[in-house]
Amino acid sequence: MCFTQNFWNLVVSGLADGFLYALIAIGYTLVYGVLQLINFAHSEVFMSGGFASYFILNAAIGTSQPHGIASVGFLALGTIGGGLGGAVVAFLLERVAYRPLRRRNAPRLAFLISAIGASYFIYNLAGKEFGRNALEIPSPFTNGPVFTIFGATVQTVYIVVAVAAVIMLVLVDRVVATTRLGKGIRAVAQDAETASLMGVNIDRVISQTFIIGGVLGGAAGFLFGLPFGVVYTMGFTPALKAFTAAVLGGVGNIRGAMIGGLILGIAENLGVACTQASWRDVVAFGILVLVLLIRPTGILGEQLGRAA
Amino acid sequence: MSDAGSPDDLGPVSPVGTAPRPGDVVVDVDEITLSFGGLTSLRAVSLTQHRGEILAVIGPNGAGKTSLFNCLTGVYRPQVGRITFHDRRGRAISVVGRKPNQVNRAGIARTFQTSRLFNALTAFENVKIGVESRMHTGPLGAMLRLPRTRREERASDARTLELLDFVGLRAHANDIASSLPYGDRRRLEIARALGTGPELLLLDEPAAGTNPSEKGDLAALIRKVNAELSVSVLLIEHDMGLVMSLADNIVVLNFGQVIASGTPAEVQQDPAVVEAYLGAPDPEDG
Amino acid sequence: MSTVAPRVPLVRRVWRSDDARRGFACVAGGLVLAVMTGPSGSGTAPTSGFTGSLFHVRVVGFVLFGLVLWGLITARSRYSSQVRAFSAKVTAAPRRLLPDRRVRRVVYLAVLGFAIYYPTILNSFWQEVLVDQIGVYVLLAIGLNVVVGYAGLLDLGYVAFYAIGAYSAAYWTGALPIHPLFHLNPFYAIPLAILAAMFAGVLLGVPTLRLRGDYLAIVTLGAGEIIQIVATNLQGVTGGAQGVIGIPHFSVHLFGIRYSWGLDSLPYYYLLLGFVVIVLFAFRSLENSRVGRAWVAIREDEVAAESAGINVLKYKVMAFAIGASTSGFAGMLEASKISFVEPSDLTVQFSILILVLVIFGGMGSLPGAIVGAAVLQWLPQFLRIHPLFGFQQQDLYMYLGALLIVMMIFRPEGIIPSRRRKREIGLAEHGVGHADAMGHTSGPVS
Structure with missing residues (x-):
């Protein structure tokens, strides 16, 4: 096969991609859980996180080359900054593009259109304000090979992505499973009407859901921007793939989004090995169409939200 | 009349080409079981309806009546069992596995528990959509206004007016469906179902939420549908007065199982039925 | 003000009132519009677009625009029946005429004529x-x-x-x-x-x-x-x-x-x-x-x-x-x-x-x-x-x-x-x- 030669290398880079997809996919899945809607503007939450971390690290690091404990500190700063940027945009997005429609009980089509409008507004505004060229995030660490496993070289940046992602994924899983906030989210996802009768403040839960998704998506924007830089159009493709990951795992299902992200990352990298890099997105899209045709409810099923 | 619900398995074959007579089987539900996840909502339910019969399905809330309807119309697919519909031309049509529109085309039309009209359209348009489902105009014919398109338009307009007349809504033809009073909406939904030219009409609680005088009108309409259009009627209803006065036969469901069947008089005296109803808080509730 | 206590409910009452919220949204909308139409920034000067839009006299115009919008919306909701009556009066003639097939045909032909003639000039x-x-x-x-x-x-x-x-x-x-x-x-x-x-x-x-x-x-x-x-x-x-x-x-x-x-x-x-x-x-x-x-x-x-x-x-x-x-x-x-x-x-x-x-x-x-x-x-x-x-x-x-x-x-x-x-x-x-x-x-x- 075309990928056997490089198999483990591809798996390692696929896992790194997969962790990012998983982080973004959770934003889709959570919002889908409480609103039964695909948040089309989630790509811009991701982009905003990238820019926020760029500005913060640019100010903090400047031209210095941090290492050791300082690297870890700056990484944490970038992740938190990205998460905050994503959270703020996600919160505003819900307030401006979703809530007025929810108040009016508008048709679903209106939500999707409003979200698409928000997406185009946000990323083109970013392009206008921050320029349309890619900006390089000052690196908090020196990238290079760390160790090899099955002959695959593992770079520092992969480890950074994996560690940060695993921490956040575990956190969000625990938050949704155990906290009061998580209980609210699950209650609204299951039956919003009953939840509101039981005293759950639906508006607040929805806001919080967007914020959690925004934190993860924004942090993913930072982790993505580390190797690739940030640019106003950076959201579209990773978000489309993350959505694929969410569907793959079962929309509305948090662990499904994680598994779907990892599978998609690996499958995409293996698939690309069989074609050319320029067909990368076609491979991911092919996977989306296949999943929708064969198992539209995903691997783990649609758990958080109601079945269709 | 034979006992509805007895396991008299007629099988899927019926002599082709014989004219239907009143008393032939029109639909045969054979031991269907339907479950969602771990929840079984119908357990080995069987019933037989004969052509021209008004059959009522009663039972306390949650007994599985609407699930049964959804199986009969292709909305749900029972995991076990067969449903066979015998049409006018003597064909035996298996309902399980067909989509709702295919079931409708075979000759089973329905109304819904909470009426599902096309609310932004007029009464006329609502019925016409039903009538037109039996026509053939495609997009090309519609765009070019071919002669056949015009012919079909005229035919469906005429049929729609007839049906509106039949249910007594001719005067409201141009009213928006959502603006009609409740009882009229019920009648309109029946007219739309009749528009699709059914042999069997499934009515899901047609009298729910209507006032006594509307109820009387509806009962008369159902009788008229049955007698004048020779459409068999399968009815879910909570109003016992209505059921007893309308139905030729009754099937009683409880917890997803048939617990009794027979004529109204027989069913009324059945101890299992009495118990089921006394056990339930109030059969007319909701 | 002698005490703090009564002031809090007032702020809250203002914030809770639909009028105030609408006003806030209108002014915010005006400011967003100011940024949208203002100068662009760049990667090296990410705030220049915002400052150039918001700390500039032109912002006054946009705030005023927001306030006027607020006024209009408020007036419309307050005098909704009069507004509706007025618009019904204005549109009465076209609404009476438009369903007439002949009138519509004339309108269509006029539009078509315009579409044919206009490009030539x-x-x-x-x-x-x-x-x-x-x-x-x-x-x-x-x-x-x-x-x-x-x-x-x-x-x-x-x-x-x-x-x-x-x-x-x-x-x-x-x-x-x-x-x-x-x-x-x-x-x-x-x-x-x-x-x-x-x-x-x-x-x-x-x-x-x-x-x-x-x-x-x-x-x-x-x-x-x-x-x-x-x-x-x-x-x-x-x-x-x-x-x-x-x-x-x-x-x-x-x-x-x-x-x-x-x-x-x-x-x-x-x-x-x-x-x-x-x-x-x-x-x-x-x-x-x-x-x-x-x-x-x-x-x-x-x-x-x-x-x-x-x-x-x-x-x-x-x-x-x-x-x-x-x-x-x-x-x-x-x-x-x-x-x-x-x-x-x-x-x-x-x-x-x-x-x-x-x-x-x-x-x-x-x-x-x-x-x-x-x-x-x-x-x-x-x-x-x-x-x-x-x-x-x-x-x-x-x-x-x-x-x-x-x-x-x-x-x-x-x-x-x-x-x-x-x-x-x-x-x-x-x-x-x-x-x-x-x-x-x-x-x-x-």
């Missing part, structure tokens, strides 16, 4: 705009209106079919690196381009239209992205990133008539006008036919439509394919007019643009699609040559995005709403029906 720049920016987009909007407006489906990959139409034109005229079965003048390749786009629509529609409506949106979005990648990468077939050049202009020689369209825009305009009028008539008949009513039924209540004997999937595919073929038709017309196709023009943005035209004009409304396309396509051109407004072409999609949100919040039925659609949206907001074909799931929580 324009200069060549505006004539070109009229074809490349307006005419083709009117056709595209009318086509997407079938999908979004009539069937209530969200198609975000409309560009894919435009591309297929354009490349079909290139293929049949022999402009592609691969050779066609036989060479055709683009005029005769029209049916083939339409068929190709329709076929693609069916191919994409059949599997995805079974799914929930938002999945359709994302799959079409992906398809729109993929078509560009494919057009760029399949060098040997499509000519790659450079695109194809040398697609010939239309020409006819039939029944002794010989005519060739050339570089001049005006003949293309009239050709396009003719096509648009034909398509308009066809789609209007479609709307008021068995097929159109089936779409309404599906839009309103899929379950009820199915049980009334309507094959939902079939009608969805039909709408999707009709939209696709119109897009393909437009693509082939434009490719032949400008005589080239470039993958870089076939962006997802293009699909969004057409969607905005339809939404702005009014979903399901043919006059809406026309006016929406004409106004929104004309406006950027107008703003571009009048630098006073500070409009930059590259910010176009920022404005369009904002417009989509504003439309969805304040006027989802569009500027010239279809009467039926408006009623549906109103009813859906009262919890009756869906007003779209987004699937069986219950609507979003309120």
Whole structure:
């Protein structure tokens, strides 16, 4: 096969991609859980996180080359900054593009259109304000090979992505499973009407859901921007793939989004090995169409939200 | 009349080409079981309806009546069992596995528990959509206004007016469906179902939420549908007065199982039925 | 103030009051508009755009604008009955006359006459705009209106079919690196381009239209992205990133008539006008036919439509394919007019643009699609040559995005709403029906 030669290398880079997809996919899945809607503007939450971390690290690091404990500190700063940027945009997005429609009980089509409008507004505004060229995030660490496993070289940046992602994924899983906030989210996802009768403040839960998704998506924007830089159009493709990951795992299902992200990352990298890099997105899209045709409810099923 | 619900398995074959007579089987539900996840909502339910019969399905809330309807119309697919519909031309049509529109085309039309009209359209348009489902105009014919398109338009307009007349809504033809009073909406939904030219009409609680005088009108309409259009009627209803006065036969469901069947008089005296109803808080509730 | 306690409820009361919130939203909207129309920033000076917009005298104008807007909205809600009475009085005459078929016919003829005469007095720049920016987009909007407006489906990959139409034109005229079965003048390749786009629509529609409506949106979005990648990468077939050049202009020689369209825009305009009028008539008949009513039924209540004997999937595919073929038709017309196709023009943005035209004009409304396309396509051109407004072409999609949100919040039925659609949206907001074909799931929580 075309990928056997490089198999483990591809798996390692696929896992790194997969962790990012998983982080973004959770934003889709959570919002889908409480609103039964695909948040089309989630790509811009991701982009905003990238820019926020760029500005913060640019100010903090400047031209210095941090290492050791300082690297870890700056990484944490970038992740938190990205998460905050994503959270703020996600919160505003819900307030401006979703809530007025929810108040009016508008048709679903209106939500999707409003979200698409928000997406185009946000990323083109970013392009206008921050320029349309890619900006390089000052690196908090020196990238290079760390160790090899099955002959695959593992770079520092992969480890950074994996560690940060695993921490956040575990956190969000625990938050949704155990906290009061998580209980609210699950209650609204299951039956919003009953939840509101039981005293759950639906508006607040929805806001919080967007914020959690925004934190993860924004942090993913930072982790993505580390190797690739940030640019106003950076959201579209990773978000489309993350959505694929969410569907793959079962929309509305948090662990499904994680598994779907990892599978998609690996499958995409293996698939690309069989074609050319320029067909990368076609491979991911092919996977989306296949999943929708064969198992539209995903691997783990649609758990958080109601079945269709 | 034979006992509805007895396991008299007629099988899927019926002599082709014989004219239907009143008393032939029109639909045969054979031991269907339907479950969602771990929840079984119908357990080995069987019933037989004969052509021209008004059959009522009663039972306390949650007994599985609407699930049964959804199986009969292709909305749900029972995991076990067969449903066979015998049409006018003597064909035996298996309902399980067909989509709702295919079931409708075979000759089973329905109304819904909470009426599902096309609310932004007029009464006329609502019925016409039903009538037109039996026509053939495609997009090309519609765009070019071919002669056949015009012919079909005229035919469906005429049929729609007839049906509106039949249910007594001719005067409201141009009213928006959502603006009609409740009882009229019920009648309109029946007219739309009749528009699709059914042999069997499934009515899901047609009298729910209507006032006594509307109820009387509806009962008369159902009788008229049955007698004048020779459409068999399968009815879910909570109003016992209505059921007893309308139905030729009754099937009683409880917890997803048939617990009794027979004529109204027989069913009324059945101890299992009495118990089921006394056990339930109030059969007319909701 | 003697104590702190009574002040807190006051702040809260003000914040809770709808008037204050609306005022806040209006001023915030004014400030956002100030930033949108203000100077641009850059990566090295990310705040310069904001400071240049907000710490500048011009901001006063935008705040005032917000306040005036607030005043108008407040006045409208306070004097709603008087406003309604007044607007009823003003529109009484047209509303009485318009249903009259003869009056309508006269209006249509007058509009058509204007559409025929007006371009002759324009200069060549505006004539070109009229074809490349307006005419083709009117056709595209009318086509997407079938999908979004009539069937209530969200198609975000409309560009894919435009591309297929354009490349079909290139293929049949022999402009592609691969050779066609036989060479055709683009005029005769029209049916083939339409068929190709329709076929693609069916191919994409059949599997995805079974799914929930938002999945359709994302799959079409992906398809729109993929078509560009494919057009760029399949060098040997499509000519790659450079695109194809040398697609010939239309020409006819039939029944002794010989005519060739050339570089001049005006003949293309009239050709396009003719096509648009034909398509308009066809789609209007479609709307008021068995097929159109089936779409309404599906839009309103899929379950009820199915049980009334309507094959939902079939009608969805039909709408999707009709939209696709119109897009393909437009693509082939434009490719032949400008005589080239470039993958870089076939962006997802293009699909969004057409969607905005339809939404702005009014979903399901043919006059809406026309006016929406004409106004929104004309406006950027107008703003571009009048630098006073500070409009930059590259910010176009920022404005369009904002417009989509504003439309969805304040006027989802569009500027010239279809009467039926408006009623549906109103009813859906009262919890009756869906007003779209987004699937069986219950609507979003309120």
